[in-house]
Amino acid sequence: KRGRAQKMAMEWKLPYVRLLDATGGSVRTFEQIGRTYIPINPGTYGVEQVLCQVPVVSAVLGSVAGLPAVEACLSHFSVMVKGISQVFPGGPPVVKAALGYDITKEELGDERTQATSGVIDNVAETEEEAFSMVRQFLSYMPQNVWEVPPRAEPTDDPNRRDEKLLSIIPRNRRRGYDARAILNHVLDRDSFFEIGQFSGRSRLTGLARVNGYPVGAMINNPMFLGGSMDVAAGLKVIRLLQLCNTFHLPMVYFADEPGFMVGLESQKQGIVRAGAKMVCATYQTRMPWITFVIRQLYGVAGQCHDRPGGMFKRVAWPSANWGSMHIEGGATAAYRREIDSAPDPEAKRLEIERKLQALASPFRTAEAFNIEDIIDPRDSRPILCDFIEMAQETLKTQLGPTCGPSYMP
Structure with missing residues (x-):
């Protein structure tokens, strides 16, 4: 049977x-x-x-x-x-x-x-x-890969601009915040269906609706491992990416990625190979994808917010910062000789970090067109709703199975 x-x-x-x-x-x-x-x-x-x-x-x-x-x-x-x-x-x-x-x-x-x-x-x-x-x-799902995911009757204003988004990211970068609240402020209210709540807790993943349309949604969780991607979170994200890619669900990512989890325990778990899988899984997707950089993007894990082709959009909040490495720690590695040879190594390190921090404004990055747009956080929902609406035509061209196996348990 x-x-x-x-x-x-x-x-x-x-x-x-x-x-x-x-x-x-x-x-x-x-x-x-x-x-x-x-x-x-x-x-x-x-x-x-x-x-x-x-x-x-x-x-x-x-x-x-x-x-x-x-x-x-x-x-x-x-x-x-x-x-x-x-x-x-x-x-x-x-x-x-x-x-x-x-x-x-x-x-x-x-x-x-x-x-x-x-x-x-x-x-x-x-x-x-x-x-x-x-x-x-x-x-949230279509009956099969030959159908578009079903839209529910919209019950939330697509132009809603929640004032709380202006202050939800703390100015102190070492402080956390309620990631689920951000999802509720931007996605259709109370539409987020979390998948995998008890594993890979540094990333929240699930399905939701945007102006009635089903989407995949994920956000870093700063209240666990500071939001860093460990092996468990990476595997959970890969499954969500494959699910959305297979069944033509647009991906919505609120990025606050400090990087792959470092340290001996993470090394023993195989974080580098897990990171390699994450890069490949990201690049293999073709569904429409929008990323809101809400706080930070660092290293190869930060790179996994981006896809070089297809319908992809990226915007940032003014609270965003990014780089190949964090300035704290990165300065010690890159300027070790200058720091060690200085009369006061600690003062020299702080001096170098101050100079680098002065270059870290997201608006400098925007001026170089390394980030497409810096937005008022309150505009996140209207921008998202417009993107998902436009994505519907693209989804119709992607119906049917993807090339090769598209989902691995």
Whole structure:
């Protein structure tokens, strides 16, 4: 039945929803059929095509192990129910046999490990809430890649200019702010559907609406790791980019990127290779993309706000600053010889940093046309609504599957 349902989704060009509460193979099967068998499952054949053609959702409603656990991730959106759902390749008896220690199924695979690791996107308190999340996710999506995402009846003024945007970014660059509030000030009010709240927390990602049109939306979260991209955030962003590119959703990015997360722990996690994947994933997209640089862009991670071709627009707020490296720290590296040879190295470092800071005005960058426009933050929503409206004609030319595989779980 699993394979039949998946085949129907492809042939009928309809979303595919899995309700999972099952385990995979069992050694009891060996006794029943009188032999062992090669682990293959025809029910998964073609899943890589399904993911590139129709929306796929997995709702985990109990303990799932083996293939059903993997199917939870073979989707564009997944949700589990707190207190009753667990996900693992092998349960406690398998862990005991393989590794020699006891563990409960809750400790092994409930939301405490699976949501924070990014295996499962969202967590619901009840099954009813899980079904509501499934419906909400699908409300932003087209039936298939041959259709334009559905527009809802607009309920928010496209020319709304919220005064709070003028002061929402602190003058002190070391202070954080409420990133979700910015989304609500600029996107259609209360339309942001967050995906992956508990993993990769330095970047908020999800779906939203702009004057009724569905979009992908993301913003750096300065309240976690200062908004720096770590491996987990990078993987979450890549999945959102691929989702939007596959299903023709414009991307809206509010950028405040201090750079890839540095330090020994980040190095051990493979941040450099994750960064390389992020660069490629960004350049492979073709959906319309608009970036608002709201505070900072630094290094290669900062570069990932930009795409060299296609329908791309970039504007900045007056609070923006940028560069290949931060002046603090970067000055010490670039001017090490001058600093070390000075009578007062600390005074020399501060002197150099002051000179460089005097060059850091975003208006100098705009004069050189290295940034297209610096805008009043209150104009962000009207500019965004105009861009998304214009993007609709471009989206119509992009309907159908993209060239090559467009989505990887």
